[in-house]
Amino acid sequence: MDRAHHLPAAPVLDIQAVHKTYRLGAHTVPALRGVNLQLQPGELLALTGPSGSGKSTLLNLAGLIDAPDAGRILLQGADVTHLDEAAANRLRQQAIGFIFQGFNLVPVMTVAENVDYPLFIAGVPPAERRQRVAEMLRAVGLHDHAAHRPDALSGGQRQRVAIARALVKHPALVIADEPTASLDSHTADQVLDLMRAQGHARQAAFLIATHDARLLRRCDRVLALCDGVVTTAAAEEAMA
Numbered sequence: 001m002d003r004a005h006h007l008p009a010a011p012v013l014d015i016q017a018v019h020k021t022y023r024l025g026a027h028t029v030p031a032l033r034g035v036n037l038q039l040q041p042g043e044l045l046a047l048t049g050p051s052g053s054g055k056s057t058l059l060n061l062a063g064l065i066d067a068p069d070a071g072r073i074l075l076q077g078a079d080v081t082h083l084d085e086a087a088a089n090r091l092r093q094q095a096i097g098f099i100f101q102g103f104n105l106v107p108v109m110t111v112a113e114n115v116d117y118p119l120f121i122a123g124v125p126p127a128e129r130r131q132r133v134a135e136m137l138r139a140v141g142l143h144d145h146a147a148h149r150p151d152a153l154s155g156g157q158r159q160r161v162a163i164a165r166a167l168v169k170h171p172a173l174v175i176a177d178e179p180t181a182s183l184d185s186h187t188a189d190q191v192l193d194l195m196r197a198q199g200h201a202r203q204a205a206f207l208i209a210t211h212d213a214r215l216l217r218r219c220d221r222v223l224a225l226c227d228g229v230v231t232t233a234a235a236e237e238a239m240a
Contacts, residue, residue, distance in 0.1 A: 010077065012172045012205040013039040013062055018071030020057050031057040033228040039173070041203040044196060046216050049225035055209040058225070062207055063096055063175045064088040076172055093122045097166030101178040103158045105150040112137065112146040115164045122169060136164040140194060156187035160194060167198055176208040180215055192218055
């Protein structure tokens with residue numbers, strides 16, 4: 001069910017007929033079977049489905065953490081299906097942001113240092129890093145908390161730090177794994193509003209794995225997986 005308006009034609013992410021299987025001892029387990037997905041700039045696409053449906057595998061493929069057995073993955077028009085680890089790591093640093101359910105903030109770093117870390121790793125000059133961190137913390141409403149450590153923040157504030165860290169390097173693609181799962185209803189709504197506003201403002205495409213019905217209803221599209229296959233009926237049910 002599509003609620004995006006006038007999206008550009010060129011996709012940020014184009015996953016074409018991917019298959020992925022895993023070996024468990026003597027057994028072969030199919031995780032994805034011929035999945036197709038296109039994600040446009042500024043679009044929020046939700047992945048839903050039961051445990052074991054293939055959501056985590058699809059996130060790993062999109063994030064260049066794993067490679068498919070068959071099919072192709074294009075990121076901003078470039079074929080990234082079988083990059084070596086060094087090339088995949090460089091592309092993750094440059095073009096992909098990650099938001100995790102457990103925030104994954106470094107507890108001994110301040111808020112500003114956590115947001116700065118991807119820029120430091122990418123070798124961005126210090127003056128530009130300071131400017132981009134300050135700009136991003138203002139965008140997520142945490143400029144006054146720049147010197148605080150994560151343990152001094154609420155859950156919603158920590159997730160906002162995680163969103164700022166994901167977006168500070170101006171990624172084309174943001175991958176979010178259950179970003180509202182540990183948040184109360186009001187805080188989850190704030191996080192959803194922030195992701196949508198920042199996605200549209202920066203034309204970042206969001207691929208979001210979630211069971212949160214509120215998030216599903218507010219994303220531009222929902223892709224439902226079951227046993228490694230996209231199921232239209234399940235997507236309609238999730239949006240109901």
